[in-house]
Amino acid sequence: MTNQKIAQMLELLADLMEFQGANAFRLRAYRNGARVIRDMPDSVAKLLENGEDLVQFDGIGKGVAGKCKELVETGGLEQLDAMLEEVPRTVLDLLNVPKLGPKKAAAVFNQLGIVNLEQLEAACMEGQLRQLAGFGEKTEKAILEGIAIAVAANQRILWSKADQIVTELRKYMLAEPAVNRLEFAGSYRRGKETVGDLDLLVDSDDPSAVMNHFAQFESIQSTIMRGETKMSVRLEKEFQVDLRVVPEASFGAALQYFTGSKDHNVLVRGRARQAGLKINEWGVYRMEGDQEEWIAGRSEQEVYETLDLPVFPAEIRESRRELEWAESNPPPTLIELEDILGDLHMHTTATDGRATIEEMADAAKARGLHYIAITDHSQRVTMANGLDAERLLAQWRTIDQLNREREDDFIILKGIECDILEAGGMDLPDEVLSKADWVIASVHYGQRQPRQQITDRIVGALRNPYVSMVAHPTGRLINKREPYDVDLVAVFQAAAECKKLLELNANPKRLDLNDVHLLAAQSHGVPIVINTDAHRIEGLADMKYGIKQARRGCLTAGDVANTLSWEAMKKLMRRS
Numbered sequence: 244m245t246n247q248k249i250a251q252m253l254e255l256l257a258d259l260m261e262f263q264g265a266n267a268f269r270l271r272a273y274r275n276g277a278r279v280i281r282d283m284p285d286s287v288a289k290l291l292e293n294g295e296d297l298v299q300f301d302g303i304g305k306g307v308a309g310k311c312k313e314l315v316e317t318g319g320l321e322q323l324d325a326m327l328e329e330v331p332r333t334v335l336d337l338l339n340v341p342k343l344g345p346k347k348a349a350a351v352f353n354q355l356g357i358v359n360l361e362q363l364e365a366a367c368m369e370g371q372l373r374q375l376a377g378f379g380e381k382t383e384k385a386i387l388e389g390i391a392i393a394v395a396a397n398q399r400i401l402w403s404k405a406d407q408i409v410t411e412l413r414k415y416m417l418a419e420p421a422v423n424r425l426e427f428a429g430s431y432r433r434g435k436e437t438v439g440d441l442d443l444l445v446d447s448d449d450p451s452a453v454m455n456h457f458a459q460f461e462s463i464q465s466t467i468m469r470g471e472t473k474m475s476v477r478l479e480k481e482f483q484v485d486l487r488v489v490p491e492a493s494f495g496a497a498l499q500y501f502t503g504s505k506d507h508n509v510l511v512r513g514r515a516r517q518a519g520l521k522i523n524e525w526g527v528y529r530m531e532g533d534q535e536e537w538i539a540g541r542s543e544q545e546v547y548e549t550l551d552l553p554v555f556p557a558e559i560r561e562s563r564r565e566l567e568w569a570e571s572n573p574p575p576t577l578i579e580l581e582d583i584l585g586d587l588h589m590h591t592t593a594t595d596g597r598a599t600i601e602e603m604a605d606a607a608k609a610r611g612l613h614y615i616a617i618t619d620h621s622q623r624v625t626m627a628n629g630l631d632a633e634r635l636l637a638q639w640r641t642i643d644q645l646n647r648e649r650e651d652d653f654i655i656l657k658g659i660e661c662d663i664l665e666a667g668g669m670d671l672p673d674e675v676l677s678k679a680d681w682v683i684a685s686v687h688y689g690q691r692q693p694r695q696q697i698t699d700r701i702v703g704a705l706r707n708p709y710v711s712m713v714a715h716p717t718g719r720l721i722n723k724r725e726p727y728d729v730d731l732v733a734v735f736q737a738a739a740e741c742k743k744l745l746e747l748n749a750n751p752k753r754l755d756l757n758d759v760h761l762l763a764a765q766s767h768g769v770p771i772v773i774n775t776d777a778h779r780i781e782g783l784a785d786m787k788y789g790i791k792q793a794r795r796g797c798l799t800a801g802d803v804a805n806t807l808s809w810e811a812m813k814k815l816m817r818r819s
């Protein structure tokens with residue numbers, strides 16, 4: 244029984260309890276407990292085996308501890324089984340509908356027998372809901388709108404997960420000889436942190452051969468529709484893939500159109516109109532009287548050229564800053580993975596990591612990096628066996644020795660991920676921090692504090708002379724945990740003023756700062772550091788996700804501090 248699994252079961256239980264009208268306090272206890280367990284480095288099963296009492300951990304009360312014990316010992320929860328007998332799982336989707344809420348959800352289930360979103364939608368359209376006590380025509384309409392939101396939220400997956408599917412599907416499709424070229428367009432190509440569905444474009448003269456092959460892809464669960472050149476299927480977990488087969492002459496136009504975003508396409512269409520042209524997924528056309536003449540469409544370059552525009556990197560096609568980008572001459576080159584020289588956030592076996600300092604260093608060097616910082620947790624993070632001053636200083640002596648012994652130019656920096664305490668201030672004394680090469684400040688506790696309080700904590704950390712950077716500045720976990728209620732503008736201002744850096748955490752579940760924040764950080768002149776926060780060797784590979792997000796934020800190598808040598812980075816941070 245993994246921590247992940249335990250957390251999932253506790254969350255499910257909380258959802259069902261909410262449905263049955265349990266009080267908010269109890270719900271919060273279960274949900275907090277689930278979160279703490281999910282983030283816990285130690286296995287709950289192991290802890291219980293060793294006779295530890297889970298109540299010792301912050302955020303875990305008696306109720307949650309009891310449920311954990313039951314889960315680990317029996318593999319299930321009696322209460323949950325009983326609840327699931329009364330309520331089908333699809334009913335939980337009803338709870339995600341804005342404006343419905345648990346009480347009303349319970350009413351539609353109990354009084355109308357509605358068990359899923361489709362039935363709820365039908366009932367709204369038939370005007371059945373307004374007949375229930377406490378519902379009106381207006382509520383019904385709001386719920387109908389909410390259903391669309393709930394459906395969408397249910398079905399967006401992490402980019403990293405979409406990338407796994409893409410890798411498999413690409414390989415599979417390229418095995419079909421009728422496929423000349425293929426490209427995954429849409430939000431996937433734009434590198435958006437979550438992907439709603441995949442948009443696969445294939446260049447071929449034989450659509451039916453391509454579609455026959457596609458239909459045999461092993462993870463397809465059902466076919467939604469199949470036409471002459473278009474086909475949509477569902478994979479596991481309802482994830483949809485749209486296939487479009489297009490002729491060679493239109494491949495570039497289709498790629499441009501289906502890469503989107505919709506807003507970017509609006510902008511491009513406007514340009515076309517100004518130039519007396521028309522653009523759609525088949526090509527660019529010159530309008531002469533009521534005749535239209537096809538003039539481009541083979542490649543994206545051909546398409547954009549007719550509009551006198553450069554080929555926009557897919558990541559910035561969001562109708563945000565791309566015209567500004569296009570107007571600089573030449574347009575700046577966005578950051579690439581190869582630009583990164585160092586990784587300044589990672590953990591080792593000293594706390595919650597799985598590899599030693601040397602293993603991390605060797606792996607980072609093999610990836611082509613020139614330097615890393617070892618940044619284990621500080622003492623406040625008891626769950627991760629955080630380092631006190633004594634253990635930290637000992638680790639730093641080991642690092643000094645490793646740097647002396649290793650016969651290369653690779654640098655291991657003496658770092659720490661030091662907690663920003665709930666009441667403000669750093670978890671380790673200044674005299675210790677002053678001896679570090681690199682100090683990360685992080686919020687791990689008190690994440691739900693009010694805006695002013697949590698902002699003051701983070702700004703306070705930036706003002707500490709020994710702090711180098713604030714990690715994952717909003718604390719969000721995509722689709723899982725909301726960001727702290729932090730005033731980022733205040734954070735950007737303090738960082739700029741104190742010559743401090745902010746992190747873009749490359750873990751695909753975090754990607755924190757996000758794309759929009761990065762645009763803002765850049766305009767405040769705050770350098771970004773892209774780090775993996777690796778807890779094992781494989782985690783160092785997450786850098787590529789950070790690069791995608793950085794490109795979405797329109798960052799060049801010049802905006803990212805760890806594209807510099809360590810010597811140059813130190814100069815950047817030196818206060819004048």
Ligand code: DGT
Nearest residue numbers: 429430438439440442500501502503504505508509
């Ligand atoms: P997603 O799937 O929700 O993560 O986001 P996208 O951007 O992949 O959206 P999707 O799959 O609905 O459509 C793919 C692209 O096709 C979209 O980015 C732009 C283009 N597109 C689709 N429908 C329209 C439309 O009605 N108007 C315009 N201008 N473009 C569209």
Ligand code: CA
Nearest residue numbers: 429430440441
């Ligand atoms: Ca899509």
Ligand code: CA
Nearest residue numbers: 440441442485
């Ligand atoms: Ca689509």
Ligand code: ZN
Nearest residue numbers: 588590660776
């Ligand atoms: Zn960390």
